[in-house]
Amino acid sequence: MAFSPFQWLYSILQWILTSIFSPDPPAPGARLRRPKIAIVGAGLTGVSAASHCVGHGFDVVLFEAGGKDHLGGIWSKVNSTSGLQIHSIMYRFHPGVKFDEGYPKQNAIVGQVEKLWKMYHLEDKTLFNTKVEKVYKDKQNRWIVNDPSNGRFDGVIAAVGTCGDPKMPHLPSQDKFKGEIHHSSNLDGIDGKGKKVTIIGGGASGVEALEWAVETGASEINVLARSDKWIVPRNAFVDILLAFNIFGQETLFSWVPENILRLFFYRDLKDIAPADQGLFTETPMVNSEIFRQIRQGKAKWLRGDIEDLTEQGVQFIKRAKGVPKGGPGHSLLVEADVIIMATGYKRPSLSFLPDEVFEEPYGPPRWYLQVFPPSHPSICANNCTYVNAIGTVGNYHIGIYTRLLLMFLVDPLTTPKTFWMKRWIDMTSTLKALAPTRAFDFFTYSELIYWFCFVVLINPFRWKWALFVFFGIGKGLPAQVVGHEDRLRNGLGYKKSYLD
Template structure:
């Protein structure tokens, strides 16, 4: 897919030839979020370029070896892409949808692959930011370019986050991250402990259960393991229907539905009925419900410490383990230059409150989104840039929906909205024209062919 796309060498040549003096919008990352934002901008006649560190677009789903995810992961991220079909997507299916999006949206000449943005130096005064751009292989001198607007769409899944485990230095086995669960032959006949009870943990558990001698799951927070379908509908659709129909007894009815379908609660008192998706984590897994319910895969509380081959939990229990798989997420990628303040609020969940012209999109959902949030965020960013909005104008536009404009705990991944439908509605209203209809497009997009 990357053969026809320009690279850093092409970028350097275009800069030397003066061609790159025109684009004023840089998008960091050519995954689903970056391409969705670029597509929305093109529809408004804006002129973005995208910088992708990998050798091909597609973000975490690309087949490039830089991807930290395991190849057979299946999620619903394809719903983020414009013109794509919502639903579960495999690696191959998502790659094809990326190619389809690039062709349909005219993005081919705007995506510079194998091109890494080393840091972003935003300006407090004249807006925009300076980007230090380099070849992913570091084989050529980097470039320093200024853009009026910079959209960070680099995603979250770059650097695996391994927790500090007490006694880990004395552990005689292996402590690995979930992204290393690739070659299953390394786990045959092994006693495996999985740290975490989220969707990634259950995906790893489903892969390792048939080959491991022993499999144990450990979680530190209240979690419900639920089936994919409730009353024949996907879990997110079913929960929304229950909330809309039974507003005052929603929690109790959701608990009854989940219990009827074999849901399992971990470290939660079932009699409390505390299973609200806004407060309790829900992990969806059909394949692991049976093994967990039968006791073949025991659930343990948080990990306390480890010794040679023994793992101890906070309740005093223990088990033997040869491998500890940490499904503990990823660290945020720091992109701001040293001296910039990393702790800031995002206006409308997209605009840096301190630096004008520094935007963020594609922040991860809590456990899945009923709406293509990346496309919505891209629409809001494109509309705000097209209208010349700054912080105050954007804040005014989203003020009626202040509940969906939450403070970012950390940059660039402070997206903490639980009500995705409400956030999507806010974006539609904030980016609408005076008549309430979507804002008119600005004519034919610029054909940036270099």
């Protein structure tokens, strides 16, 4: 491997972040304290959140519906050729994670999840093949998962993610097609060499399938997309810069980055750029490879609607730029030997949570900080109420959300009241009332950091926890303060913390 100064500096940066911010794993067999947290899902977010909890001395149980081969969540189910679209500096989902390259593949990502799982001794705290059907409270106000035999918990982290089973819609006249049909997540072992490959879906899965088709030697590649979607360069600096929009929505100046992208990135392919959709309305695709493939004539990008399937391929209505879905266009036959369904994944259900957390107008994602239901601040739906965003993914915020939950549970004076949680939601909705999307359907990472800062600063009792919440350090001093507060509360007959 050629020497790369940037990669060397990145390795140094990861070492520094791990040394300073990664909590120490507990000693094998160490007795962990309350609060005890139930974590639903042993994917990337679940394992990371569990590592933060036990690293700070608090007990957990991980519930995973699948077997051990599902450790890593969606990453355990995708193709071995799948990799990050964004730079891994924006995907360090725990301070202890270390990537050897900028855009690691599936096995490297799952490997880091497994490393955390073992490093923090989560083997004995994980219940595989245990689907969570319901979560409810007992008479002592503690959480029960499915039934009391699984223990009782002070808090719950829902970490089921946003990608579950593959979506595999039935295409019109699908039985007529004589070729192969596969989902984009199931391409390992499929041979596309010399074949005409048609990819249905123009999202991130579609781009990944396009890259697979090029690598496998397909003779012809067509991507059929129903709508245009913003594509941004695979460049960490550009991606971080776009996330600096603290308003989390389209602004009077959004035309600047949009036109810069059209001029310097899309260039001769401006027809693919969205005509009537702002950049800050939906999660963009992060990819530079797709334009190179189109310019080299290795792939075609067609906008339109599927009319029917025939023996030879897809009867397709090609629409001009600006014509809406289902609008008029030109009918053509897109011949195919292999059809790849890049149609995404079903969103996992949160229906195991109590019914009251779904009551409108405060149902997900309209929750406190998007993840805490106002009726139950001891629940944190970490990384599974997300809809659309621009910014770093699976990164800094997993630890912050987890430590916010720990702070709420450990220090009653920091726990938000239902009334004020709803007022924060109302305030954020009002601030984004003019946004093309609803307040919590799109955000930027800078806006997310603003949310965190605001909720810590607004409550003086949370100030002592600031270093712990944001960086995972300095728990000792606020814990001592809470101990003194406990003695005062005990004398006045108030609820004590778990630090006694």
